[in-house]
Structures are given as C-alpha cells and as structure tokens.
Amino acid sequence: MRLPTGIINDLYRLSARKELRGLGFRDLSIFNNALLAKQWWRLIHFPNTLAAKVLKHCYFPDSSIVQVSDCSYGSFLWKSFVWGKELLDAGSRWCIADGSSVSIYHDRWLPRPISFKVQSPPVLDIFAKVGCLKLSSGAWNEDLIHASFEPDEASLILNLPCSLSPSPDAVLWYFDKLGSYTVKSGYHFGCERILKPSTSGLNLVESWWKALWPLKVPGKVKLLIWRGCHNWLPCKGVLSRQGFSGDQICSVCHSRPESPMHALWGCHSLKSIRSMCGFTKGIKCGDDTQFIDFMMECRSRLSFDNFELLCIVIWRIWYRRNDLVHNHGSLRVEEVVLWSLTFLSDFQRANSVPSDKVANMGVEKLKWKPPGKGLFKINTDAAINGSLGRVGIGIIIRDSAGHVMASSSQSLRSVLSPQSAEAVAILRGLQLARDSGL
Incomplete structure (x- = not known):
C-alpha cells in the first residue's frame, strides 16, 4: 500500500537531525544503505572469508573488489551490496603506504572531501602511480610534487604522513578518526549528503536547534518548544487549519x-508574566511573529540561565491554558513565574553533582614513572608551527632505572593535525628504539 504524501512528509521531518527541526529518528532508507556499506567494507578488508570468495568467483574473478565498476547485473543480494558501495565510495579514500596500488589521477587519495581526487592538470603520465612521487627512502619528492601539482594540492600531498616501511596501500573511511567504517558514521554521512543546509538561513536555524536540545530542562519542556516551533500545538488556529470545526478565537482572552x-x-x-520576565523586553512578540523566530531571538539575546527559565515559563503557560480551557482551572498568572523559578532550581539541583563531591575531586598530578625491570619506556611529544609549516618532534627512551638510552629531536616540513603529529611522533619513537637495538 502506498502511504499518503502527508504521512511520508511527517516521517521525513521526524527523521531529520535535531539541529534541523527533526527528532533524530532513523531514516530507514539511509540506515539500510549504511548497513549494506558495512558489508562492502568487510568484503574489502576480509577477502579470505567464504562470502568474499564466492562473490569474487561470481562477479569479479579477474580483478579485486576495489576495481569493480560494472555492477548492473547479478542477484538481488549483489545489487544490494553495490548500493552500499555507492555510500562507501563517497566517503572513503586510499591511505598511501608504498603508493604502488593507487593511481595519481584516477583514484581517490587526497584528504579533501568530497571528490578526494587530484584536480590539477595532468603533468605526469596519466596512468602514473602515487609511488612515483616518493624517493627511495619513502619520503615525498618535494621538488617533483611542487612541479606537478597546484600549490594547494602540493601542500595536501606533502602533509600526508609517509610510511617509511614497505607496506601495501589500504582503503580508509575518511569520517572516522581511526579510518574504520562504522554503521553510525556511515549513517551520519548519508544524512549529511541529503539534509546538509546550504544557505545562511538554514545555518541559523541549525544553530538554534543545537542550542535547544542541550538545555538543562526536562525533556517534556524541550518537546513542547519543538512542537510550538513546528506549529504542531493543538491550539485553535492550528486545529482550524486541519479541518476541525469551531472558531479560531483564543479561549482565554476571547479577542485574537x-x-x-x-x-x-x-x-x-499574559501581560503580567511578560512584565515579570523583564529580560524579554524589546523582543517582538506580536501575533504576526512566528514562534520559532521569537525563540531564536530570545536565545541570541538572553543569557543561558534566563533562556532556560523562559522555556519553563512557556511550558507552565501551556499547562495553565489547558487547565483553564478543559478543567476551568483558576491558576493565577502571577504564580506561573514563581512556580517556574522553584521548579527549575529543584530540577537542576537534582541533576547536578553535589558540591561536596566536586570539592573532593582532586586532580592527580602527573609524574613520570619508570618501566618494569628489563623494559624501556618511550616518551614522545609533537609541536606544530603553522606559520612556518613545520612540526617539531621530541623523543626520549629510558630504562627501569631512569637512565636515558636514546633521544632525538626532529623537525619535519609539514603541517599536520595535532592527532596526526602525535601519531607521527610515536612512530618515530618506535623507529628510534628499533634502530637503537632496544
């Protein structure tokens, strides 16, 4: 049965990320795509499994799985895997080791999404491999790279860490720190491809939703604000547009x-409430104002504490409105703000760490400890000088008595991320230990 368009649109809104007015429910199509991409990832990295061998025999007997291009035939299972391949290809690139398997101009290997490919006009042989850009020592041939690529791409290449030991190239997932594909990262990447905002207006809305969900208020309060911003509250004006009979006039003031x-x-x-909440003075709140515009303006002007209080007050106003309309309640408007202050204070106190526990949380002082007898400890550090385009590395190796067995300081012509620089420092430390015979 085909679902009505309205239901499909509602499901689409619910599956949008919280930053984009959604509730973060999973989009089943994107999630299914991410799951199948995981299967393709396993076929790449575990080629000796029974499933990988069967598929290779049937669909790519004379090539490797990373070279599969014609995927228009085959079983439903194979076509499903190929659908996952499309997502994986869009977010993965080659990790360069010896460079013998990667084409300079045809493969995805530069750390630059979304294409990951070289955009400079071909200067070298069109079928040349990345390995030809390296010296015999494994380091990059800087002169050749500067002569063959545009300055921005030459900088990207030279910033790639060099593998100084012979090892094969490998496919890595760009959107994970460890380079390993996970269904979670694949799903988020798939959502980004479809839902990523492209205008400054949408970016402003995204920043608003990012500010709403971390608020230290009950979930029911945030959900009410979310519904109000979507015009999904069952007030008379909304119900009238949905086809319900009856007038649109407010049941409390009987005027608008x-x-x-x-x-x-x-x-x-609610005039007296607005007066008591003086921090909203000057913010437009007429009937021609959209609720989401009002909340975005309040968030940009108010302090974090005042904005949280405003959200509680709004939730209590909605409670009072329903009590008056359905139960003929008699809650006075003056009580709304006082109740909200008490409620917010009690809620945050109940969800905070007791002050005595915070006071007793001592910060342990870091002190170097020697390794066990017969062992050696390698300590490394890295520092980045972005203006000079260099990375400094320091290494020291000590034994169980604290005696220095080897040390080194190196300066690399590269601009790496802090994580990459520290990883290179550790690698150089291990190489120093190996070269020192430890």
Whole structure:
C-alpha cells in the first residue's frame, strides 16, 4: 500500500537531525544503505572469508573488489551490496603506504572531501602511480610534487604522513578518526549528503536547534518548544487549519486568533508574566511573529540561565491554558513565574553533582614513572608551527632505572593535525628504539 504524501512528509521531518527541526529518528532508507556499506567494507578488508570468495568467483574473478565498476547485473543480494558501495565510495579514500596500488589521477587519495581526487592538470603520465612521487627512502619528492601539482594540492600531498616501511596501500573511511567504517558514521554521512543546509538561513536555524536540545530542562519542556516551533500545538488556529470545526478565537482572552505564538506568549492575559520576565523586553512578540523566530531571538539575546527559565515559563503557560480551557482551572498568572523559578532550581539541583563531591575531586598530578625491570619506556611529544609549516618532534627512551638510552629531536616540513603529529611522533619513537637495538 502506498502511504499518503502527508504521512511520508511527517516521517521525513521526524527523521531529520535535531539541529534541523527533526527528532533524530532513523531514516530507514539511509540506515539500510549504511548497513549494506558495512558489508562492502568487510568484503574489502576480509577477502579470505567464504562470502568474499564466492562473490569474487561470481562477479569479479579477474580483478579485486576495489576495481569493480560494472555492477548492473547479478542477484538481488549483489545489487544490494553495490548500493552500499555507492555510500562507501563517497566517503572513503586510499591511505598511501608504498603508493604502488593507487593511481595519481584516477583514484581517490587526497584528504579533501568530497571528490578526494587530484584536480590539477595532468603533468605526469596519466596512468602514473602515487609511488612515483616518493624517493627511495619513502619520503615525498618535494621538488617533483611542487612541479606537478597546484600549490594547494602540493601542500595536501606533502602533509600526508609517509610510511617509511614497505607496506601495501589500504582503503580508509575518511569520517572516522581511526579510518574504520562504522554503521553510525556511515549513517551520519548519508544524512549529511541529503539534509546538509546550504544557505545562511538554514545555518541559523541549525544553530538554534543545537542550542535547544542541550538545555538543562526536562525533556517534556524541550518537546513542547519543538512542537510550538513546528506549529504542531493543538491550539485553535492550528486545529482550524486541519479541518476541525469551531472558531479560531483564543479561549482565554476571547479577542485574537489562537496561534502557537499567541497561546504561549503573546496572549493579552499574559501581560503580567511578560512584565515579570523583564529580560524579554524589546523582543517582538506580536501575533504576526512566528514562534520559532521569537525563540531564536530570545536565545541570541538572553543569557543561558534566563533562556532556560523562559522555556519553563512557556511550558507552565501551556499547562495553565489547558487547565483553564478543559478543567476551568483558576491558576493565577502571577504564580506561573514563581512556580517556574522553584521548579527549575529543584530540577537542576537534582541533576547536578553535589558540591561536596566536586570539592573532593582532586586532580592527580602527573609524574613520570619508570618501566618494569628489563623494559624501556618511550616518551614522545609533537609541536606544530603553522606559520612556518613545520612540526617539531621530541623523543626520549629510558630504562627501569631512569637512565636515558636514546633521544632525538626532529623537525619535519609539514603541517599536520595535532592527532596526526602525535601519531607521527610515536612512530618515530618506535623507529628510534628499533634502530637503537632496544
């Protein structure tokens, strides 16, 4: 049965990320795609499994799985795997070791999404491998690289860490720190490809939703704000547009149509509440104002504490409105702000770490400890000088008595990320230990 368009649109909104007005529910199509991409990843990295051998015999007997290009035939299972391959290809690139397996101009190997490919006009042989850009020592041939690529791409290549030992090239997943594909990272990447905002207006909305969900208020309060921003509150104006019979006039003030903005803040009966919440003075809150615009303006102007209090007050206003309309309640508007102050204080106190525990959390002082008898400890550090385009590395190796067995300081012509620089320092430390016979 084909689902109605309205239901499909509602499901689409719910599956959008929280930063984009959604609730973060999984999009089943993208999640399915991410799961199948994981299967293709396993076929690449575990070629000796029974499943990989069977598929190779059937579909690519004379090549490797990374060279598969014609995928228009085969069983439903194979076509499903190929669908996952499309997602994996979009977010993966080659990790260069010896460079013998990677084509300079045809393969994806530069750390630059989304293409990951070389954009400079071909100067070298069109079928040349990345290995020809390296010296016999394994380091990059800087003169050749500067002569063959545009300056920005030459810088990207020279910043790639060099593998100084012979090892095969490997495929890595760019959107994971460890380079390993996970369904979670694949799903988020798939969502980014479809839902990523492209205008400054959407970026502003995204920043608003990012500010809403981390608030230290109950989930029911955040959900009410979310519904109000979507015009999904069952107030008279919204119900009338959905085809319900009856007028749109507010049941509290009996003077204006009841929109989410009117019911939650703009109603004439809430004038004393607006006066008590003086921090919202000067923020437009007329009936022609959209509730999401009002909340975004409040978030940009108010302090974090005042904005959290405002959210609690709005939730209590909605509670008072429903009590008046459905139960003929008598909650006075003056009590709303006082109740909200007490409620917010109690909630945050109940969800915070006791002050006595915080005071007793001592910070352990770091002190170097020698390794066990017969062992050696390698300590490394890296520092980056972005203006000079260099990375400094320091290495020291000591025995169980604290005696220095070897040490080294190196300066590399590269601009790496802090994580990559520390990783290179550790690698150089291990190489120093090996060369020292330890």
